[in-house]
Amino acid sequence: MPAARSAIPFFKEGSAFFDTLNRKTVRRALGLTAALLLAALLTGCGGPGSIYANYQNVEDLLPVQVLGLDGAADAPELSCLAVSTEEGGSPLGLAASGSGVESALQALRESSPGKVLYFSHVQYLLAGEALAAEGLLPLLDYMERMPTIRMHTPLVVVQGDTAAAAVLPGEGGTDTAALLDALSQELALRGDSRMYTCREIARALAERGAALCCAVTAETAADFRPGAEGVQLIPAGYGVLKGGALAGYLTGDAALGASLIQGNLGELGLTLPGGVSVKLDGTEFHWEAHWNEDGVLTGLTGVGELRAAVTGLSREMDLQDPGVWRELSRQLSALAEGWAKAAAAACAELDADCLGLGAAAERTRPLGAAPPAAGWLRTAPLRFSITAQVGRTYGLDGALPIGGGTAE
Numbered sequence: 401m402p403a404a405r406s407a408i409p410f411f412k413e414g415s416a417f418f419d420t421l422n423r424k425t426v427r428r429a430l431g432l433t434a435a436l437l438l439a440a441l442l443t444g445c446g447g448p449g450s451i452y453a454n455y456q457n458v459e460d461l462l463p464v465q466v467l468g469l470d471g472a473a474d475a476p477e478l479s480c481l482a483v484s485t486e487e488g489g490s491p492l493g494l495a496a497s498g499s500g501v502e503s504a505l506q507a508l509r510e511s512s513p514g515k516v517l518y519f520s521h522v523q524y525l526l527a528g529e530a531l532a533a534e535g536l537l538p539l540l541d542y543m544e545r546m547p548t549i550r551m552h553t554p555l556v557v558v559q560g561d562t563a564a565a566a567v568l569p570g571e572g573g574t575d576t577a578a579l580l581d582a583l584s585q586e587l588a589l590r591g592d593s594r595m596y597t598c599r600e601i602a603r604a605l606a607e608r609g610a611a612l613c614c615a616v617t618a619e620t621a622a623d624f625r626p627g628a629e630g631v632q633l634i635p636a637g638y639g640v641l642k643g644g645a646l647a648g649y650l651t652g653d654a655a656l657g658a659s660l661i662q663g664n665l666g667e668l669g670l671t672l673p674g675g676v677s678v679k680l681d682g683t684e685f686h687w688e689a690h691w692n693e694d695g696v697l698t699g700l701t702g703v704g705e706l707r708a709a710v711t712g713l714s715r716e717m718d719l720q721d722p723g724v725w726r727e728l729s730r731q732l733s734a735l736a737e738g739w740a741k742a743a744a745a746a747c748a749e750l751d752a753d754c755l756g757l758g759a760a761a762e763r764t765r766p767l768g769a770a771p772p773a774a775g776w777l778r779t780a781p782l783r784f785s786i787t788a789q790v791g792r793t794y795g796l797d798g799a800l801p802i803g804g805g806t807a808e
Contacts, residue, residue, distance in 0.1 A: 462492065462515040465577035467549070468563030470528040471497060473538040478504045479564040481576050482517060491575045493568035501542050519548045524580045525555045525598065528562040529646065537644035540602045551602070554595035556580070556614045557639040557646060566618040566631060574621070574630030583616065583633055591668030591680070592655040593635050605644055608759060610752035612658060615639040615649055642752040650746050657743025660704060660736055661685050661755050672731040675714035678790055682707040687760030695769030697761055699781035702740055706788045708732055725790060732788035740784050748777045 462482040471477035477497040484492065494511050498504030509517050527536060536555075543549055558566050567576050587593050595614045596604075604611035615636040621628035637655035640647045650658050659665045660683060669679045685704040692698050710728070717724055747755055757780065761772060772780070 460516055461518045462512060463518045463521045465522065466524045466526060466567050466580065467519070467522050468526045468528070468567035469539060470531050470562045470564055472531065472534060475499060476501055476504045476531075477564070478508055479567045480508055480517070481567050481569060482512075483575075483577070484515075491569045491577075495564060495568065501539065502546075505548070520550075522549050522553055523577055524595075525549070525553050526563040526566055526576075527555065527557050528564070529558060529560055530562070532557045532639065532641075532646035535643075535645040536601075536641065537605070540598055540605075540644070543598055544602070551599040552597045554580075554584075554614065555598050555601055556595065556616055559615045559617050559636045559639070559649060561618050566616070566633060569630065576631075576633070579631075579633045583635065587614070587635060588666045589669065590635060591659050591665040592652075593637055594659065594662070594664040601641065604754065605641065608753045608756065609643060610647075610747075610754040611641045612638045612650070612662065612754050613641060640747065640750055640752050640754055642750060642754075647750045647752055648746075650743060653739050653742040654746040655743070657739035657741065658747075658755065660706075660739055661702065661743060665706075669711065670735070672728060672735070674728070674731060676710055676717075676728055677712035677714075678708040678728070678732065679711045680706060680708045687757060689761040689764045691764065691766050691769060695766050697765075697772050697776070697780065699783060700757055700760060702744070702782065702784045702786075704736060704740065704784070704786045706732060706736055706786070708788065708790050710790060710792060719792065728790040729788045732790055733786045736788060737784050737786045740786065741782075744782050748780075751775060751777055753777055 462484060464480045464482045466481040468479035469476060470479070475497065477495070478501075479493065479495040482492045482494065484490070492513075494508055494517075496504055496507035496511050498507050505519065527539075543551055569575070584595055587595065593614050594612075596612060601611045601613055615638055616633045617636045618631045619634050621630050621632040624632050637649055637651035638658055639649055656665070656668075659668075663683060663685065665680055665683050667680055669677065671677050683704065683706050685702065688701045688703055690698045690700065719725075743755060744757075747753070753759075757777065758772070765771065
């Protein structure tokens, strides 16, 4: 009787394919394939490792958009603004406290009226002035280790008040998230502040020991819009964090100078002393450190360049005259130099290197030279060289001569 033929001719003993491969290797490959198929069959969607294990309906969630932090590091008081996913849902404010951030977050979850608070979409973090003055490092350290709130969330300090005063909607049903969205766009035009993220602040504190953060004040909305209810958030320049704790604020010209040095002026519109309105369309700035032959830091020079276009004239001007453009450029460079000096003086008074002077000096420190002594920011000679170029914009007749004014 003839021998039974193999169902798979390639694996028939004596065939060219079978002789090429080692029998043990083939058995191992087949065994591994069977094990993988078995594991796939045993895996279900409802298993503890499945992404569907903690599935929840969107209707059961309350996404938290703004989280406020008050109290102390060892006894935080949290407030939050959550918005219902249901159509027409109004903002909901909640507050809770605990012995730590995690326990306070859990207390917030337990205070939710029948829905699950969802913290992964927090858009803004607000810190009250008292907590910021005590120190924000424990909060930043916690956030680096927690998966719930992301480090790219902007951090804002509420000047002269608690975060809860700005976060909780109150009787007027204020949507603080919408106010902060509008404020972020406004700052791009004002140029005197910027919303720094937690990651940016933590990096600056690690590299410089000081950082800038956005500052606001919570005012009564009726003071700005008759009949309005709730609060209104007003830009208040920058908060200066030194060693993680709030040391002071930069406002007015000092805030504009900090924005110039940090590259945050954006599309700032302003009126020059001669009554001409201009709009910035580009800025550059860097520090140059100077060391003598003995390895001693003799000073730093802030080198900046601004470019702007004329957007309005308050009087008739001869735009064909190159001298007109040179004068406008000189006026803009003088303004910018005043801003930079005000910012440097304010930071020196706080002894906080939030403008990057120390990093500039360290990058060019000669080999073997000792680093600057403690408190050097208060005595370091600073000079500024700010150039400005003002040109024509659309809608203005005349030639396009570009002048430059330099402040040394």
